[in-house]
Amino acid sequence: MKKLLLSAAVLAMSTSFAFADTVRMGTEGAYPPYNFINDAGEVDGFERELGDELCKRAELTCEWVTNEWDSIIPNLVSGNYDTIIAGMSVTDERDEVIDFTQDYIPPSPSAIAALSDGINLGSAVIAAQTGTIQAAYIAESGATLVEFATPDETIAAVKNGEADAVLADKDFLAPIVAESNGELVFTGPDVSIGGGVGMGLRESDGELRAKFNTAISSMKADGTLNTMLKKWFGDEIATYE
Amino acid sequence: MFSFCAEPKTLEGVTWLACYLTTGKHIAFYGSFITVMVLIAITAPVALLFGFGGATAARSTIAPLRWFGKGYTAIVRGIPDIAFFLFFVIALDQAFEFLRHKVLCPEWTDPIRQGNDFVVCSAAKLPLSSSPQWVHETYGFFLAVLTFAIVFGAFAANVLYGGMRAVPRGQLETAEAYGMSRRQTFWRILVPQMWVYALPGLSNLWMILIKATPLLFLLGVEDIVYWARELGGSKTQVFSYPHGDWRLYYFLGLLVFYLALTKVSEVALAKLMARLTKGQATMGGEAQRKAVAS
Structure with a gap:
């Protein structure tokens, strides 16, 4: 009964928030310099900086969530978060289950x-x-x-x-x-294995995917993505033309 | 935390350690000890309640109730914990969202299952994707409590069922001879006496529950073992406090914590056993009587 009351309380609290367009960004948080938990306990790394910039350009409110690598795809498709941004290479097997944006890191060895x-x-x-x-x-x-x-x-x-x-x-x-x-x-x-690294999204989330694709394209076009890649991975990283 | 921690890479010795041990990440690590203790403190009584219900149902005279009680203990005890945690929790979460979806979004026409995807309207999300992270964490925490309670409740049901059957038949016959109804016999004679038989089994379950908390991470709840692994792993210069593989030290810390918890539990359980034995028709109760008499 107590548990019922408590979950009812949690429910009541959660419904009182406004329906903003929050996109939950799922990452692993254990793969520096792609993504990691910094000493302040927050998600940090190349993908944090990239993700925040993409959300800004797509005018989305984003929140960061960490999830174990093993169950990162099942939790995306069951809706616990909306994107995977965790250094995930685009492969055919994964593409059958989820969709990818265009790559934001070129194929690297x-x-x-x-x-x-x-x-x-x-x-x-x-x-x-x-x-x-x-x-x-x-x-x-x-x-x-x-x-x-x-x-x-x-x-x-x-x-x-x-x-x-x-x-x-x-x-x-x-x-x-x-x-x-x-x-x-x-x-x-x-x-050399795998294609580039892209963001993973649910196959039913075509609209969100289009927004992120546009944002990635704009970052490629104005060179900010290349600057960011060099900042986190050093000068030898392959960049976009 | 301290003002001298602004430039971690210039620090050395004790100041470095003081700053290192008070980073936000370490505070989260210390907080996770509380999470684990709270989880155990809530789960144990709830599991006991589930167990009591299961055991009572298993010895009911109403056949469907009996089947339910026996089925619950048999099925849940037979499924590996890890499978239960991976499958059941996702299914439970989706069931909640499905129900909310049906109630809150009746006008929705798209299918909920789209290929691999499970899609409900955004108002039916649990918790809402717009709610802050702590709401998600609290929700995950209570899903964990519920799952743990169901798993450990099944084991507790079996222990309590055994405890109920171990109460000497003569006690129950005497109660019936005094004209007590079935209900009265159950609550006044059987229940007060069964604990002493059930306690050794229940104390085992308690010990296992204490150690089962790493399963929490499967549910996205960051427990002490997750943080120990995360903090102990080697850190490159990308981090403010780079260091080598220190997992050994962190796990030694956990060892001390678990041993201390075990010791405290043993002392408390021994006291409880002594109290429950008082006046019981068992060897322990007999020994207590003799000790007082002599």
Whole structure:
């Protein structure tokens, strides 16, 4: 009964707010510099800055929500938030379930980081995050795949010897390798998988998708997107013409 | 928090640590301890209530009620917690939204299921997408309480059912001989005596409930284990306080917390057991009587 009363109270409170056009932006919050929770406890990173700018241009009120990577698509389609902006590469499998905007990060390579150069990738144990294009790539390549729920755990697995190497977006690995004081090195050639990174939306949300597409186009046109990419990923990042 | 924390990367030693431990993220971490305690404090009595209802239904003389009671314990106990949390909660949330949709938006003609999408009108959203984040979090919290209560209620129902059956038959026969009705026998004789038999099982459930809170993150409620993992993970220069992999220290902190909670629970449960044993027709009750007599 108490619970009934409480949920009724929550209901009553929530209905008293005006119906503003709030768009809930879903992200992972564990993938620096794409998106992460900063020390103040807020969502920060390239996608935070980009998302806020897109919302401003599309004249939308946006609110940030974090969700575990594993269940990020199911929670979008069941309506817990309205967009996924979490460094998600556009792939055919994902496109069957949700829709994507045009890409806001051009196709960029993945890379393999390990404790030493020259490991045999054919027989190595390679770590990747569950449900990523990198995990699918390793599974197909024949190497042994170990999956982890968060990107950080894939790095920790290599450092403590649980895995021989980690395959992830190069832009995610680059600062980690650079700051590891030589503990981690890139090995082998870069791997090109996946298209660019786009925002994910429900297939029934065509109107919102069009708004974000327009906003992304305008940011590409006036060069602000390129500036933002360079700010967060460094000068070597591929940019838009 | 402190005025000297403005430039974290210039700090060293104790001041660095003082600033580090008082970041907004750490405050959220400390707050999550309260979230977990509140969750346990609300869930335990609600689950007990569900359990009592389930056990009473399971021994009812009315067949459909009995089937319901037995079905509830059998089905819920048989489903893995993680499946229950992933499937049931989303289904429950959608059921609430579906009902609100039917009531609030009768003029809506589009289908609610569009391919993979679950689409209800914006007035039927629960909570509304325009409501602030804390409303969403509170809603998620109470969904969590409800789900935990249903899961643990099923286990508690089985324990209480066993407890009810363990009360000596002679006690109930005596009550009937005194002319008590079924209802009177149940409330005056059976219920007061069953707890002592049920308590060992219930205390197990309590201990498991304390440790089950990481399942909260599946519902979007950020609990202590989520924050420990998030804070302990290695941090690059993008963060104000970069550091290596410190998960070990954070998890050691959690270990201390859980052990302390377990110890407090054990002491409290031992006291409760001693009180419930008083005057009971059990070996423990007999021992207490002898101790007083000698």
